[in-house]
Amino acid sequence: MxxxxxxxxxxxxxxxxxxxxxxxxxxxxxxxxxxxxxxxxxxxxxxxxxxxxxxxxxxxxxxxxxxxxxxxxxxxxxxxxxxxxxxxxxxxxxxxxxxxxxxxxxxxxxxxxxxxxxxxIERPTIATPMPNLAGTTILLDSGANTDAKPKHLLQSAVMGSIYAEYVLGIKKPRVGLLNIGEEETKGNDQVLATYPLLQHAKTLNFIGNVEGRDIPKGGVDVVVCDGFVGNIVLKFGEGLAGAILQLVKDAIKNAGFLAKTASLLVLPALRGLKKKLDYAEYGGAPLLxxxxxxxxxxxxxxxxxxxxxxxxxxxxxxxKVVEHIRENIAKEGNIANED
Amino acid sequence: MxxxxxxxxxxxxxxxxxxxxxxxxxxxxxxxxxxxxxxxxxxxxxxxxxxxxxxxxxxxxxxxxxxxxxxxxxxxxxxxxxxxxxxxxxxxxxxxxxxxxxxxxxxxxxxxxxxxxxxxIERPTIATPMPNLAGTTILLDSGANTDAKPKHLLQSAVMGSIYAEYVLGIKKPRVGLLNIGEEETKGNDQVLATYPLLQHAKTLNFIGNVEGRDIPKGGVDVVVCDGFVGNIVLKFGEGLAGAILQLVKDAIKNAGFLAKTASLLVLPALRGLKKKLDYAEYGGAPLLxxxxxxxxxxxxxxxxxxxxxxxxxxxxxxxKVVEHIRENIAKEGNIANED
Missing domain, CATH: 3.40.718.10 (Isopropylmalate Dehydrogenase)
Known part of the structure; x- marks a missing residue:
């Protein structure tokens, strides 16, 4: 290699x-x-x-x-x-x-x-692994393609599912469409038109709409969204995790002498947590x-x-991620080229 | 009252x-x-x-x-x-x-x-206060108007700025456009068209594009975005904050006997933190x-x-938030009705 x-x-x-x-x-x-x-x-x-x-x-x-x-x-x-x-x-x-x-x-x-x-495939997509309470969620697209069309989101979904299956080793990855509510009738024009495409895709285990809060919970393996939304979510998560850990440290520091002593024992645990949330540990995001x-x-x-x-x-x-994507996109047939 | x-x-x-x-x-x-x-x-x-x-x-x-x-x-x-x-x-x-x-x-x-x-005003907007490291950020729209047009985002910005000024007491609130990069040339069609409207608004202290990570940092007082994006960000933040606090507690619990004893001293500090991040403390979001x-x-x-x-x-x-909004929207003149 x-x-x-x-x-x-x-x-x-x-x-x-x-x-x-x-x-x-x-x-x-x-x-x-x-x-x-x-x-x-x-x-x-x-x-x-x-x-x-x-x-x-x-x-x-x-x-x-x-x-x-x-x-x-x-x-x-x-x-x-x-x-x-x-x-x-x-x-x-x-x-x-x-x-x-x-x-x-x-x-x-x-x-x-x-x-x-x-x-x-008409548009490449960045698939970013995010830590959740149960393991890892793949968020895509996290910034390659803003203003995605519904068919681009379908292509993303197929690729993200392949990546979760072959690289993360998740059988039949649960694919969710990032939306503002679980109901099929919720959302903006883009996701409303995407929903039926994902629903009828042959190679996906589509579980429907998911909300922002489902990502950290770990109830979904592959989260599909426009690159504009994904990039904002990713950077917001990065910032929020950093801010909360800072607040935890400050809270411990300011809790008086005994808590301060105690914190010497607790801080190693916090460092472990920081590692879990550290994007550097994940190394990089594939462009699919x-x-x-x-x-x-x-x-x-x-x-x-x-x-x-x-x-x-x-x-x-x-x-062999590229080869598997090629196979599955072919299985989806014309749906990938819909307008 | x-x-x-x-x-x-x-x-x-x-x-x-x-x-x-x-x-x-x-x-x-x-x-x-x-x-x-x-x-x-x-x-x-x-x-x-x-x-x-x-x-x-x-x-x-x-x-x-x-x-x-x-x-x-x-x-x-x-x-x-x-x-x-x-x-x-x-x-x-x-x-x-x-x-x-x-x-x-x-x-x-x-x-x-x-x-x-x-x-x-053509579309009402939900203005949600979010805690940040320095105080509070107003995020709007957090879900009333998905598929917003640029002029709707301008109207949101004017209203959010009024709210931050009169209710949060922030002089000349810093208004930012939520985007995937700081450069004026970054973003999707919606925000690219919104940027000049905010830039030329008479009643705003527009600081340009902000990224997701700027929200928890507190570098911006009013964050303007489409209701679809705002709702996802809000719920993701809620879920992530909950998940991280859970991880902190678990990390402390699993850190062995001494750390466990120590945690009895640290937990009150964590509870204070939880309160800071608890949306119930903020009570509700005005529909502007x-x-x-x-x-x-x-x-x-x-x-x-x-x-x-x-x-x-x-x-x-x-x-008198409604009255102040009425005054400032009038000051913006025709710009609020642009297509």
């Missing part, structure tokens, strides 16, 4: 990206190609020891896409940008999966144009629907997130 | 509604008219002592709108439904504000048709844009929430 990592993408690139790649090579034993500015990457690798023996190599790319660049235009103009070159390595069969923590818009554009789409592996990482990814993204990439390739 | 309370609306009606009304009459000393089935309400009141002396009266209404009723149709057919009658009392000037914990759809319909809209006071409560409201809703109703009337 070979992974191409965009070494120049992300708030902490290239340092943390390179560190994560080294950690992943050590832990997972897969081959890693770091793509980016050779002169910056090589010295960082040299510090880590005999990186060539670990299965790491460097592929030079002279350009970088900045957060301020317009994604579509940047992909077309900067043909030697690290994320574009890394994607090309997968297209040419030299690698199995790309990982990037750079601009999400640029990553989606690079994947879309560089790898093409799986037949029957493009014809190849592509894992998108949080812009603020540090070494740990990158290492875990390599684990996600490995599972993605080994479980 | 007189409040009409829909005694038959909500999961715990009429018992908890009546209990909340009694508590509110005692604490806030305002006059309360309980609207609903006299035969059910009076015995509950009798248990509380001399309720007439507390300023409580009962106004009989023979019908109830069920959660399964279609809101619009139910409002037209059930002319003697408790929420319809309570709304009529406000329209006729016998009361200042209505409170209902019944079906939100029915409440919005009853208010819309019973009170009419403030001139220049209708020509009169209308406070919508959570369906699962118990006595405490109803009591606090009376506090919200009192502030709403005393701070």
């Amino acid at each position: 070979k992974v191409a990592i965009d070494a120049m993408g992300g708030d902490f690139a290239p340092d943390e990206i390179v560190r994560g790649a080294v950690d992943a090579a050590r832990e997972y034993g897969c081959q890693i190609i770091l793509v980016g500015d050779e002169e910056k990457i090589t010295p960082l690798l040299d510090k880590a020891g005999d990186w060539r023996a670990m299965g790491i190599s460097v592929h030079h790319a002279s350009q970088v896409i900045e957060m301020t660049d317009h994604p579509g235009a940047a992909i077309r103009k900067k043909k030697d940008a690290s994320v574009v070159v890394a994607t090309r390595l997968v297209k040419q069969g030299q690698c199995d999966v790309v990982i990037s923590a750079g601009s999400t818009g640029a990553a989606v554009a690079a994947a879309h144009f560089g790898l093409g789409r799986i037949s029957g 629907g493009v014809d190849g592996g592509f894992i998108i990482c949080h812009g603020s990814s540090k070494a740990k997130a990158i290492k875990n993204a390599v684990r996600v990439a490995k599972e993605f390739a080994e479980k | 007189k409040v009409a309370i829909d005694a038959m609306g909500g999961d715990f009606a009429p018992d908890e509604i009546v209990r909340g009304a009694v508590d509110a009459a005692r604490e806030y000393g305002c006059q309360i008219i309980l609207v609903g089935d006299e035969e059910k309400i009076t015995p509950l009141l009798d248990k509380a002592g001399d309720w007439r002396a507390m300023g409580i009266s009962v106004h009989h209404a023979s019908q109830v709108i069920e959660m399964t009723d279609h809101p619009g149709a139910a409002i037209r057919k059930k002319k003697d439904a408790s929420v319809v009658v309570a709304t009529r009392l406000v329209k006729q000037g016998q009361c200042d504000v209505v409170i209902s914990a019944g079906s939100t759809g029915a409440a919005v319909a009853a208010a819309h048709f019973g009170l009419g809209r403030i001139s220049g 844009g209708v020509d009169g006071g209308f406070i919508i409560c959570h369906g699962s409201s118990k006595a405490k929430a109803i009591k606090n809703a009376v506090r919200v109703a009192k502030e709403f009337a005393e701070k």
